[in-house]
Amino acid sequence: MYNYSASYGDRYEHKKAQSNLNGFRQSNERFKQFYLNPDYETYIIEYTGDILKAFESISYAAITVTGPVFALVALPKGELNTLLQDIPQIIYVEGSFPFSLSPYKVVNTNDYYNFMDGTNSALNGEGIVVGIIDTGIDYLNPRFMTRDGNTRIISIWDQTLQQGTSPKSIAYGTEFSKEDIDLAIKAKNTGKNPYDIVAHRPENEHGTAMAGIIGGRRLSDKDFFTSAAPNCEFAVVKLKKAKESTLEQTGVDKEGVDVYESADIRMALLYLSELQAKTNKPMVIYTPFGSNVGGHDGGGPIERYVDSLTQRRGLEAVENTGEEALANTHTSGMFSSTGEERIIEVSVDPRQKNLYVSIWMRRPDRVSMGINPPIGNGTGRIPSIFKEGEEVRIQIGESIATIKYYVSFINGDQYVGILIRNAYSGIWKITVYGDYIVNGRFDAWLFQRDLLYEDTRFLINDPFITLRLPSTATSMLTASYFDSETKTPVPIAGRGFTRDGRIKPDVCVGGTNILTTGLNGADIVISGAGAAGAIICGAVALIMQWGLVLGNDKNLFTSKIRTYLITSVTEMEGITYPNPQSGYGMLSFKKLFETLDVL
Template identity: 25%
Template structure:
């Protein structure tokens, strides 16, 4: 039964049965409630679990910066953006910051001190994302939008955080051969440091140990390299980022003529991944990339939409995680939006839910291909009381664990180290997290293969015992599988445009066959892999769906396999007849199409707020016999209709509070009340045209003119 004392580990008590394992002891955990379970464990001197999830290893499994004193990669959820000054004053300046979220690199003995800094609400470890791998522009009406409205994305920045971009590819060059890429920040390429500053430019942040984090390449430096007079060492060795950028913004000048949704948009690329699809940077570096993209847009005064095609399933899936909040804050300004892939896990059996009243046994299959670690992250109501059991395939483990909140029970045998952790009530969402972790006892080893079993038994809490559990390392549940609530974080953020995948293409011309087909998707239906909502707190996600089951887009010269994105051997069928494009699938390639659509909308109306962008995309989305009645958890609000969304975007203007294309007397009065201080900006964000937090005489006048003469972009 859950008690009140706070320990990290108390294995000698609270286990009614311990079979084949020995208990391990650790120091008492710090009492700071601002530390999540993992960081409490680290602060006490424990080994951190989940080896691959936290990147660089520290005996084993702790994400560290490469310094003599290992440092933990941490995200700080702050009371306000201004709270970062408190961190700096206390001697812990953030490496990067997006709104109320800061990225830090801390030694284990600094965690408790930072947790006590005023304005720090919560500290959590940084996670490592997974890429969402596996005639769309015609079927989503992008061509119609460009013809009818004359928009091409000109003057708009599309930022892509991914595995890099093939900057030589013809789809990302102007007709004169010069680059369409504004800049690339390659967080993996150390050319700037290694060359003493002779190659590339200084990146905006360090790596947590004082060294530059990668290299920035400007458009001028890329053009010099294209002309043979300079050096750009950035590569996309996976091909994922190049493909995604092409979906959003290809201009079709490479052979084949495949045009993305916004062919005249400028491109910013943050390469946050390494030499393989699974080698992706930690969340803090991704947030640093998001911050840099925003700064680039601010410097040029251009609207910006960001595409992110990755995610994970470690967290509450309810919008309260630090990364989700960072996206909310990033999109709080007009002229900004973030499109995020919903994930490809609907058929992957990685989620289960139910009620633990009485007892519930959960089973997962661990194979020789997935035996590096097992992690199951469960969330329950904060007032639920549960006993826990955890057994390996040999039936060894423990049952009836009486785990005190904030405590981890940990046992081990010759092969496995098994932990069960129960958090105190999370102050950000009122819920309770329970983690089940199995890792090799010896560094570099493996856990036992076969069927693992988790037991949840509710002991009569106030709530109904409802739980949601996600398999973090994608080992499948073998019973009670729930394909809903599989939209990955951070697509669950309130400020994110979460995008699912439909099947809009079944075949394409390859070198050997003008009508190549690998499988037989039902055209216009949802893709079998496209993750389903809702979020754990009941919101509809994805927001909408567009093509993602076989999409042809730019093929990176560095992706030598031609199929690395799907993790399968080279398959010539996937390479287009022109040899410069490749077919792939996944919500990874749906999200950048929505980013391209947003770029067209922002060209039509650069002052649209993120909420207005989302509203117009959702209300303009189409439905049919496949979608059924919308909104629903699988399709969100329906299928992307770019032309309809752009038409709606062009209607809104200053003082048009409800975005219906007309400015009424009541809306003008609201603007006056804001100007006088009798109402907040939230009453009508569009009254504040320049987004400076004030409504001026000029803005009131513009509203009156719009009321008299009609609403124009």
Template identity: 30%
Template sequence: MIQEKGDRIYSNDYADLFIEYSGDEAIFDEFTDATIQIIDYFLAVVRIPVQQINNKTILSMGYSVMPHLNGLISETSNEVTGITKVRNIPNLNLRGAGVLIGIIDTGIDYLNPIFRNADNTTKILTLWDQTIYGENYESNTYYGTEYTKEQINQALLSDNPYDIVPSRDEIGHGTMLAGIAAGNEVPDAGFSGVVPDAELVVVKLKPAKPYLKDFWRIPQDAVCYQDNDILFALEYLEQTAIKYQRPMSICVALGTSLSSHDGREALSRNLTARAENLNFSIVVAAGNEGTAKRHYYGMINPTIGSDKVELFVGANEPGFSMVLFGDSPGIFAIDILSPSGEYIPRIVPILDENREISFIFEQTKILVDYQMVESQSGDQLILFRFTKPSQGIWSFKVFGRGDLSLGFHIWLPMQGFISDNVYFITPNPNTTILSLGNSSVPITVNAYNAETNGIYLNASKGFTRLEKVKPDITAPGVSITAPSLDQSFIQVTGSSPAAAHTAGVAAMLLEWGNIRRNFPLLSTEDIKVLMARGAKRDPANVYPNRDWGYGILDVYNIFRSFRGI
């Protein structure tokens, strides 16, 4: 049975269901032919034959059971955030000594010299590769294979290093994050990680299973990762920090837009709970969705009773998903007008409902799921899954029931999961921070251009759907020098490099607070407050705001605000 549990983790013949069980294992009795893997007291993964997943799965088990798919958030920063000034103060010179940097992403190019010490040993403390089948899935890594510092050092001395440690970063995103946060100084390239003396703990995530990409109508070649694998990665990082009794700064540059955008999803809540640990920091990238035209916000005037939404779909689109969340206590319904003029009358749900819509003159099929009270947000959800959508403008009327002016949001998938030729005719750029960036306690980072002092053009905008302040801070994220997979350097842009930069600054504060005993019990919330306190702000703006949060990150200003510095 143990071997079967391990096999199902990797097999595309088995589906992963995300179950909130809160310690009550009796809930698992309703599943047949299932294996159970506990994440923590609240969450578990149930694996069942993929044939049991069908169009009625959400109707029967709820929206939250299907793991969301999270994509990568990407497209001379040390000077502008005051890092160089701090290094030049003898009593500070914070370079991350004693602090761990946690990276959950595409892995790391461990052969790159920027991740080696002066004696040619590795700066990587441990590397967990979820993609390499490990026979003992119940080990401390749950599945996959863990490589220790000693094994990596052995590989570095070998003529065939991948025979010893076969883990590679084929994409480069994780290598980029690790390099910006903790890479060595390379003066000839004008490059230095923020905390070059920190050690790295890296998780290479297992790619999402094909059935989930089909379910969410995401292209099979899209790079994306499941919620449950990210959760196990977070647990691994936390346990590693505890094992070595070291403070840790974690960088998360992943997200999805098919969420409630309110921080109440299971993964967001888990991030918040872990961010409350002492001597722990979690930094999350906000996203690059601000100008993508993939968000719509509408208000239903009770005197009219509806709001019209128009969506343009380009030629030869294979399919996509779209999600509507309505503000409580409203009840919402929709009708549909296809580009050819075929009309689907108002779908009025009584309770939860699943309906398949087909058309006479078009090949399009739409699966519509109504969840009157979505289990995690408590609000109404309508999920649309399009197959072979016709080219042209699709019109939807959204109806509200009751005598209140009710708002609703609709989101399309994030960049990389959908073509740029699918967009709203009248989009709203606000509330476009990706799911994990809406978590309440983690530090959410937006990107700006340090050369022009302007916000990054494509930066996602806050606030959350519940109007809570996000982003928290803004950091350099345009044309940032970062390591590439050929061990040279490239320029990268987006909120991912901004998050890696901020995670490095958080490690500086953890070194000052925990390692040097100036503030031994720092938390993510404390670090967030310190960053907001030291942030640079334009007198012409009002803070916090949807673009900048509390302003531009400046670690020198943080220490200058302390008495005697």
């Protein structure tokens, strides 16, 4: 029996948050119909006052509250401005943006890196729940079972299945309990179909591989398999694919790529946070996906949502930096004075139908834009004098450019969103006019590389500030990765720091040639950012076991966990730390166990 329990303050805050959510439960079915409708758009909002009462008279939109100031709304295309006029309690609105899975590749080798440094510690993750938001898990894999054949998965929420019972506080998907999964395992062992009981199947091996690194179990004493927390439990969310309306709204048009969306990710975070409070067990959530959409400064809704959830003791979140450093999806520039002009050049692949560019300035700087296509006439200067968030549409030959100017209500920074539909192939030039310059720096991002065709890129690449959201959240524990054999950074790994100058990544870890498990129980060796984040997630699970479950640090919050990680790194001679590629250094599990005094 372990002695972790939430403090009175933790329980009070959860109870208060739950009371704010109770009002929307009776309208779950309506929200489900609206939200899953492919012709309806989804928006993330922040609000003040009694938002549920404000929506009582609205028939064309549905809402679900995800926190004291956050909610999701679903409504028909083209009705957003009407909603904003009808509901003045909405103070901020953002579309549901595209996310993609953390990259990794399967390596054809029998040699793999033992990231546990050959250590033998009493820490094994027991008493800790690892939440994984991904493509699902192979729950029939014995590496996720106890020695007696029972599952270590306490819950699966499959967003793609709509015929079963949804979680109580969430409108869609199907939830499976530990008891359901154990019954399915017994059915398989007796020759019956387990999927008649638990219909969940992983979309691919991604989620299973991440879970294997974090907490896969050895099957015998002769088994060479290694994971960080082999006795942990799992709570799994399988994300559904982004709706067609979301892809259309954001301009994502690349074929053959899996795209997910921020609205579903927020609901997954809500589900896991509520499950953590319900079970009263410490939980670390791994979020192996990312997006380039946002200011990379921790100020976006999904980043602040992560921060709000992890204020509660016993709930942490881990992310990796992605692999955008050499992807030509980030560029930057400097003004020296007001009145200057700078040009951003973007190559558009012939297969690319749409182009999205976001440009960010630091307050109090203000800029305006002009757009010049590869052929024909440009727009000239488009002044930023119209209403905040109002969009301007301009015909450029056969292309249509939509430009929106914003000022962040979090930090006052200006940002500009440019979406060019039916974009000509070739070199587009975006002129940035320095209307008022004090700081001078600007940053621009395209979508993450896997959502773009090969030749869609900035002509000038800036490899820094290429860590993907939500790794930039203040409370997110963030990992980059290095080559396991050479102990040097991998050039493609996403780099910090954040746009507002915070040190990210926190640490790095060997992320090449990592042994894990795939579908149907097969062992595989993988390399990539996703593997590195999974290793750090396992390390955080061990710190939480040591501190909260075993009682060595009852006052364990994110800042302390970050400190334990940082004090457990090795530094390469001649390299200055912290740095944007490896943070404070390379995590050593041996040093971590020495720090925690468990060897």
